[in-house]
Amino acid sequence: VVLSAAASGAHPTNDDKLRDIYDASTFRTTKMTFPHRIGAKGDARAGMRKFGFAEDGVTLDSSQALFEGHSVIYGNVVSNGRTCASCHRRDNGAFLGMPALPLTTSVAPDDPLLTGLHADAQGDPDAERNLIELGLPLYRPGRFNPTLADDDPFKQVFFWRKSIRLVNTVFTFGFLNDGRTRDISETARGAIFSHTQEQDARFDDLANPNINDLAAFIEEADIHPPELRALLDPEDPLHDKLVRDPFYTVHPQTKLEKQGQKVFEKNCMTCHNMPNVFSNIEHQPAASLNMGPPIGHTFDIGVAQKNFHRLEFRRFDKATQQRVPVVLPLVKQDGTVVHHTVVDDVGLAAATGRYEDLHRFKVPQLRRIKDLGPYFHDGSMQTLEEVVDYFNSPDYNNSPDGRKYPIQMNRQEREALLAFLRIL
Ligand code: HEC
Numbered sequence: 001v002v003l004s005a006a007a008s009g010a011h012p013t014n015d016d017k018l019r020d021i022y023d024a025s026t027f028r029t030t031k032m033t034f035p036h037r038i039g040a041k042g043d044a045r046a047g048m049r050k051f052g053f054a055e056d057g058v059t060l061d062s063s064q065a066l067f068e069g070h071s072v073i074y075g076n077v078v079s080n081g082r083t084c085a086s087c088h089r090r091d092n093g094a095f096l097g098m099p100a101l102p103l104t105t106s107v108a109p110d111d112p113l114l115t116g117l118h119a120d121a122q123g124d125p126d127a128e129r130n131l132i133e134l135g136l137p138l139y140r141p142g143r144f145n146p147t148l149a150d151d152d153p154f155k156q157v158f159f160w161r162k163s164i165r166l167v168n169t170v171f172t173f174g175f176l177n178d179g180r181t182r183d184i185s186e187t188a189r190g191a192i193f194s195h196t197q198e199q200d201a202r203f204d205d206l207a208n209p210n211i212n213d214l215a216a217f218i219e220e221a222d223i224h225p226p227e228l229r230a231l232l233d234p235e236d237p238l239h240d241k242l243v244r245d246p247f248y249t250v251h252p253q254t255k256l257e258k259q260g261q262k263v264f265e266k267n268c269m270t271c272h273n274m275p276n277v278f279s280n281i282e283h284q285p286a287a288s289l290n291m292g293p294p295i296g297h298t299f300d301i302g303v304a305q306k307n308f309h310r311l312e313f314r315r316f317d318k319a320t321q322q323r324v325p326v327v328l329p330l331v332k333q334d335g336t337v338v339h340h341t342v343v344d345d346v347g348l349a350a351a352t353g354r355y356e357d358l359h360r361f362k363v364p365q366l367r368r369i370k371d372l373g374p375y376f377h378d379g380s381m382q383t384l385e386e387v388v389d390y391f392n393s394p395d396y397n398n399s400p401d402g403r404k405y406p407i408q409m410n411r412q413e414r415e416a417l418l419a420f421l422r423i424l
């Protein structure tokens, strides 16, 4: 039996060409400018309270953080008790993220993170296990898109995604694991709707007065190391130094760490190339809000297709209590339509409908990375060793972008790279 390139897992060459055309035409600038930031429109202190923290910035306090009341659009909104800090908390001084897994060891059974499960779970029988054991809430990227009918596959398609730790979030081009939202305010508004109610309904009038404060808080919250703040202000004397020397704020001491920096420059900076932040710098300069083409540069490095946790991606139909496949009509750059049966996390394609965006994810920032696990959009890697071994494996090297940017490291280079990653 001769397998076609597509059936054997490799993609035909013309697909790669189409990806290139798209990349070349879309990712136009590498300027370090972060327009509309930092928090110019909101009050970070008020945002912290609305996020779900008390005045100390650590203790959970939902008294000013519940989104409820009368909405002209929705009617009476009743919160399930969840706040942003339910999933983005500071456990033991950690950055804003999910508490330790399994959640039963770190949160009480009556914590709204668990009791509010149905808001994002949407009746899926796997939701409780995936949240408690793996820290993965269910996400439907098209859930609040008013232009999609209920039976539209782009409204039905869903993911299991890790709650990103909010570190250096202000330097992001394209938010969420797949980079599908443009702006922190837009991202915060979606979060308000997703996590507090089971309906697919929006209450913009109730949410909007809060989102600039929330955005200001997130932008200010965790900038690490603090000198990176100068990147936000082109007038700051430090600004050009940070832009010109990608390692200005990184201080390797040992021989191993210094060698690790070289290994990183050679193998990792094709993608993790934003100076001193190590996300990806390429982006559209002035992307419009609300579902234009994505703003940042995303890649398919094969993680989604491996589906290491064996997560279920068929939709659970409440009426029949059956799993039903979701089939997305994805449009290729040449205009042909591919009916793609969803068996794993389709990544950015679920938001753009573009075949070329299948399994693409944003390039996460890497500062303080040793404290940010579990890694990848599905939390499938527990340690930095596992992440580095993934990039050094056939799984990465045979993925669409792995074939473009192959990585081979010997034992010594691997050790050096790990030593370097630990000081970021
Ligand atoms: C039930 C858990 C949960 C709650 C509650 C929650 N989040 Fe999140 N958050 C997530 C997950 C999961 C992701 C990644 C989603 C994805 O990739 O589609 C995320 C991603 C984000 C991001 C993107 C960060 C980045 O680097 O791209 C921001 C910003 C954010 N959340 C803000 C908020 C705000 C503001 C609130 C409160 C209104 C909130 N979150 C409430 C789970 C949660």
Ligand code: HEC
Binding pocket: 177, 264, 267, 268, 269, 270, 271, 272, 298, 299, 300, 301, 303, 304, 361, 362, 363, 364, 365, 366, 369, 372, 374, 375, 376, 377, 378, 387, 388, 391, 401, 402, 405, 407, 417, 421
């Ligand atoms: C072809 C582009 C590309 C290259 C080359 C690359 N990365 Fe990544 N990296 C990504 C993308 C995309 C993700 C997100 C993948 C996901 O979530 O599924 C990622 C995720 C990561 C993560 C997980 C971050 C988190 O918060 O979960 C780490 C750590 C990482 N990369 C380190 C490295 C190192 C070290 C190298 C070099 C050995 C490297 N990367 C090379 C694109 C790349």
